[in-house]
Amino acid sequence: MDFAALVRPGDTVLFAECASEPRSLAEAFLAQRYALTDVSVFVGMGLAGTFRAEHADAIRFRSYGALGTTRRLADAAVLDIVPVSMGRIPRLLAARRMVFDVVMIALPPPRPDGRYSLGLTALYLRDAIRHARVVIAEVSSALPTLHGISVGPEDIDVIVPTDRAPPELAVHPPDDVARRIAGHIAPYVEDGATLQLGVGSVPEALTYLIGDRRDLGIHSGLLSKGLAGLIERGAATGARKSRKPGIATIGSVMGDAALYRFVERNAAIELAGVDETHLGAIEQDNMVAVNGALSVDLQGQVNGEMAGSRFVGAIGGQPDFARAAAQAPGGRSIIALNASPGDGSASGITARPLARVSTPRTDVDVVATQFGATELQGCDEAERRRRLIAIADPRHRDALERGII
Numbered sequence: 001m002d003f004a005a006l007v008r009p010g011d012t013v014l015f016a017e018c019a020s021e022p023r024s025l026a027e028a029f030l031a032q033r034y035a036l037t038d039v040s041v042f043v044g045m046g047l048a049g050t051f052r053a054e055h056a057d058a059i060r061f062r063s064y065g066a067l068g069t070t071r072r073l074a075d076a077a078v079l080d081i082v083p084v085s086m087g088r089i090p091r092l093l094a095a096r097r098m099v100f101d102v103v104m105i106a107l108p109p110p111r112p113d114g115r116y117s118l119g120l121t122a123l124y125l126r127d128a129i130r131h132a133r134v135v136i137a138e139v140s141s142a143l144p145t146l147h148g149i150s151v152g153p154e155d156i157d158v159i160v161p162t163d164r165a166p167p168e169l170a171v172h173p174p175d176d177v178a179r180r181i182a183g184h185i186a187p188y189v190e191d192g193a194t195l196q197l198g199v200g201s202v203p204e205a206l207t208y209l210i211g212d213r214r215d216l217g218i219h220s221g222l223l224s225k226g227l228a229g230l231i232e233r234g235a236a237t238g239a240r241k242s243r244k245p246g247i248a249t250i251g252s253v254m255g256d257a258a259l260y261r262f263v264e265r266n267a268a269i270e271l272a273g274v275d276e277t278h279l280g281a282i283e284q285d286n287m288v289a290v291n292g293a294l295s296v297d298l299q300g301q302v303n304g305e306m307a308g309s310r311f312v313g314a315i316g317g318q319p320d321f322a323r324a325a326a327q328a329p330g331g332r333s334i335i336a337l338n339a340s341p342g343d344g345s346a347s348g349i350t351a352r353p354l355a356r357v358s359t360p361r362t363d364v365d366v367v368a369t370q371f372g373a374t375e376l377q378g379c380d381e382a383e384r385r386r387r388l389i390a391i392a393d394p395r396h397r398d399a400l401e402r403g404i405i
Contacts, residue, residue: 001028001136001158001160002032003028003029003032003035003036004032004035004036006102006134006136006158007036007039007101007102007134008101009036009037009038009039010037010038010039011039011040011101011102012039012040012041012042012062012099012100012101012102013029013039013040013041013042013100013101013102013103013104014041014042014100014102014103014104014128014132015041015042015043015051015104016044016103016104016105016106016121016125017043017044017045017046017121017123018044018045018047018068018120018121018252018253018254019047019119019120019121019166019167019168019169019252019253019254019260020105020106020107020118020119020120020121020125020143020166020252021046021047021048021050021106021166021167022104022105022106022136022137022138023048023050023106023138023164023167024138024160024162024164025104025106025136025138025160026050026051026104027050029104030050030051030055030059033055033057033058033059034058036058036059039058039059039060040059040060040061040062041059041060041061041062042062042063042100043061043062043063043070043073044063044064044065044067044070044123045065045067045068045070045199045314046067046068046069046070047068047069047167047168047169047254048069048167049069049072050069051069051070051073052072052073053072053073053076053078056073056076056078060080061073061078061079061080062079062080062081062082063079063080063081063082063314064081064082064083064084064086064089064314064315064316065081065305065311065313065314065315065316066079066081066305066311066312066313066314067199067313067314067316068169071311071312074310074311074312075310079311081305081311082098083315084098084315085278085315085316085317085318085319085320086123086124086221086274086278086315086316086317086320087274087275087278087279087317087319087320088320089124089127089274090124090127090273090274090275093124093127093128093130093131094127094131096131099131100128100131100132101132101133101134102132102133102134102135102136103125103128103129103132103134103135103136104135104136104137104138105118105125105129105135105136105137105138106119106137106138106139106140106143106164106166107119107137107138107139107140107143107151108139108140108141108143108144108145109139109140109141109143109145110139110153111145111150114152114153115150115151115152115153116137116139116150116151116152116153116156117145117146117147117148117149117150117271118146118148118149118150118151118271119143119144119145119146119166119271120143120144120146120166120252120253120254120260120263121251121252121253122148122149122251122252122271122272122273122274122277123221123251123252123273123274123277124273124274125273126149126151126273127273129151129155130155134157134158135155135156135157135158136156136157136158136159136160137156137158137159137160138160138162138164139159139160139161139162140161140162140163140164140165140166141161141162141163142163142164142165142166143166144260144261144263144264144265145264145265146253146263146264146265146266146269146270146271147265147266147267147269147270147271148249148269148270148271148272149271149272149273165257166260168255168256168257169254169255169256170256171204171224171225171226171255171256172201174201174202174204174205174208175201177338177370178200178201178202178204178205179205179209180370181202181205181336181337181338181368181369181370182202182203182205182206182208182209182336183209184368184369184370184372184373185202185206185290185334185336185366185368185373186206186209186210188288188332188334188366188373189206189210189213189216189288190213190286191213191214191215191216191240192214192215192216192217192239192240192286193213193216193217193286193287193288194216194217194218194219194238194240194241194242194284194285194286194287194288195216195217195218195219195220195227195230195236195288195289195290196218196219196220196221196281196287196288196289196290196291196321196325197220197222197224197226197227197290197291198221198222198290198291198292198316198317198318198321199222199224199254199292200292200336202290202292202336203224203226203290203291203292203336204224204225204226206226206290207224207226207227207229207230208226210230210235211229211230211233211235212235213235214235214237215237215238215239215240216230216235216236216237216238217236217237217238217239217240217241217245217248217284217286218230218231218236218238218248218249218250219241219243219248219249219277219280219281219284219287220248220249220250220251220277221250221251221252221274221277221278221316221317221321222250222251222252222253222254223248223250223252223253223254223255223259223263223269224254224255224259225255225256225259227248228255228259228262228263231248231268231269232262236248238268240286241284241285242283242284242285242286242329243280243283243284244270246268247268247269247270248268248269248270249270249272249276249277250269250270250271250272250277251271251272251273251274251277251278251317253271274317274320277317278317278320278321278324279320279324280324281320281321281324281325281328282323282324282325282327282328283328284324284328284331285328285329285330285331286328286329286330286331287324287325287328287330287331287332288325288331288332288334289321289322289324289325289331289332289333289334290334290336291304291317291318291321291322291333291334291335291336292304292313292335292336292337293335293336293337293348293358293359293367294306294307294312294313294337294341294348295337295348295349295350295354296335296337296348296349296350296354296364296367296388297349297350297351297352297353297354298349298350298351298384298385298388298389298400299353299361299381299384299385300361300364300367300376300384300388301353301354301357301359301360301361301364302318302322302335302354302357302358302359302360302364303354303356303357303358304316304318304358304359305356305358306355306356307341313358315358318358318359319358319359319360319363321333322335322359322363322364322365323363325365326363326364326365326377332365332366333363333364333365333366334365334366334367334368334373335359335364335366335367335368336368336369337349337367337368337369338369338370339369339370339371339391339392339393339396340370340393340395340396344393344395346405347392347393347396347399347400347405348369348392348393349369349388349389349391349392349396349400350400350405351399351400351402351403351404351405352403352405361376361384364376364377365377367388367391368391369391369392369393371390371391371392371393371394372390372391373391374387374388374390374391375387376388388400389401
């Protein structure tokens with residue numbers, strides 16, 4: 001394929017993210033990068049490590065964050081960050097305030113009706129396809145078909161057949177800190193709750209602690225191995241969901257080959273875009289959203305993007321789900337935080353106001369660390385300060401009281 005005939009000077013090219021990265025297309029595109037002029041590439045969470053720092057000799061890289069292997073681009077200072085939450089992207093695309101001229105995606109083979117499932121990732125992809133000038137699809141026989149969101153052959157300009165398997169996400173057993181944090185979150189998950197879990201070891205640890213719950217529901221931007229395990233074990237039946245009972249509504253799937261086999265044409269799982277997963281969570285009764293943070297200040301502001309001066313995370317869907325869950329009937333929004341990351345010499349809770357805020361204090365409900373969980377909604381600033389210091393690492397509480405860290 002001659003990409004110079006399809007990609008114009010000044011174009012922005014979106015490559016689908018997570019397990020839907022079109023690796024054959026990406027590799028061919030990078031091999032032809034010197035034939036392209038003034039081209040930007042927008043990438044999300046990387047799993048395959050296809051895009052590397054040396055490719056910035058001819059391409060400008062942009063992203064909403066530094067998740068997965070995309071972090072390597074940020075570490076090499078060749079990644080420009082667009083500060084945007086996942087749920088905002090469709091509106092920005094419709095208003096042409098974000099523009100993806102060319103979209104490259106990986107899709108499974110067409111269904112009997114001729115339409116294509118979006119495979120393992122939906123998120124904002126259908127909106128990107130709708131507003132793109134050119135859509136190129138790598139159609140792989142190794143990708144699973146999921147129920148839910150789809151595109152038609154009329155939405156695709158070029159099809160490239162492959163048999164490439166989707167990239168996998170290695171899941172490591174949760175460590176003791178993750179298990180302790182999850183232990184303080186578990187009491188907030190009651191029978192009949194509907195779950196949204198973000199990426200990370202704490203959400204995975206939580207899934208092992210709530211296997212005895214009944215009729216849990218799933219309404220999440222991500223289906224992980226842990227969440228899928230709740231479905232397999234009969235804990236997550238979705239029977240009490242207020243929207244789409246009996247169905248796990250998800251925006252993406254990341255895990256191993258076994259997980260990808262599990263979701264293949266699974267009638268209990270439906271893929272959906274951010275308009276339904278992220279923005280629609282507010283209409284889901286008893287919604288419990290659990291997302292990780294890198295630091296929290298004493299006003300309850302959350303940083304999910306930076307560790308020191310390094311970009312290591314993203315705004316992602318955290319503010320979308322935090323606000324939705326806190327406002328949903330019976331809902332709870334929970335921020336999981338390691339109170340003493342690394343060697344413990346630094347505090348995850350800081351007296352100094354955060355320089356970058358991923359989720360504002362007005363949308364923060366519960367903060368949980370390995371030392372406890374505290375509820376902030378309805379508290380004045382002095383009470384928030386007291387409550388957050390109480391769940392900080394005891395070694396740092398005096399410094400927090402004195403405001404020196």
